[in-house]
Amino acid sequence: MIQDCLVEDGVRAQPRRLLTRLxxxxxxxxxxxxxxxxxxxxGIxxxxxxxxxxxxxxxxxxxxLALVLVLYVTMLGAxxxxxxxxxxxxxxxxxxxxxxxxxxxxILIHLLVAGFGVAMACNGWILGMSVANFLIPNLGLPEILRYIPLALSGAMIVLFSVEHTLALLRHEEVEPTWN
Structure with missing residues (x-):
């Protein structure tokens, strides 16, 4: 699969194509x-x-547990x-x-959204690391689990915004996730 990303029709794929597939x-x-x-x-x-x-x-x-799952659902969905x-x-x-x-x-809007994603990723990481040694009451799981979706979705928002910005600069549309 990775090899498919690197070679298209015998020619090295452009970085934008790799970003799109990623x-x-x-x-x-x-x-x-x-x-x-x-x-x-x-179910819970x-x-x-x-x-x-x-x-x-x-x-x-x-x-x-339901509250922790809500964080994952909303952040990944966003x-x-x-x-x-x-x-x-x-x-x-x-x-x-x-x-x-x-x-x-x-383009400015997508750059601002990317900036927001950077803030989410960085602050989610900082907050998560600050509570990593504590446990979630009633679950016994590390408190950092509440902050992983914030940092992860922030990083994905940055990637997705960069893709949109590059597409706009080329006057193209972003390939849909589900065809």
Whole structure:
């Protein structure tokens, strides 16, 4: 598979093509993880409700685990939304601008989103490392698990924004994650 990324029609692939394939792979894996996480949340909450109201015995770990999974689902989903342009954009402002300026404002928007992704990744890493030695109550898992999705999705947002910026500079469209 990696060799397919490096060679296209006997010629070395351009770096942008490698970035596109990497981003498609990351977006697909993130989507699958988010969907599985969402299904797990539904199952955990159902188990918690049944435990509380049917058996009168609430599982103490269920709420904590569901909250951790919510972080993974939302952060990975947000990153994928950036790649697939499913996030809330500034289109209402763009349409008010002259046509020759709209293109450059789109690039500016993606650069600002990339900057936000850098802030997410860096601060998620810093926060995660600051609590790495602590445990999540009721789960006994390291507290850093709450900050991994923040740092990871921030890094993916940067990659996805760079891809969009390069595509805009070439006057191309970003290849969709799911064809």
């Amino acid at each position: 981003n498609i792979g990351l977006a697909r894996v993130s989507t699958v993880i988010a969907v599985v996480g969402l299904l797990c949340i539904v 909450v159902f188990y918690e409700v049944v435990g509380r109201y049917v058996f009168n015995r609430t599982p103490t770990w269920a709420e904590s 990153a994928v939304a950036v790649r697939d342009a499913g996030h809330i954009g500034m289109d209402s402002i763009l349409v008010l601008l002259p046509a020759h300026v709209q293109h450059w404002f789109e």
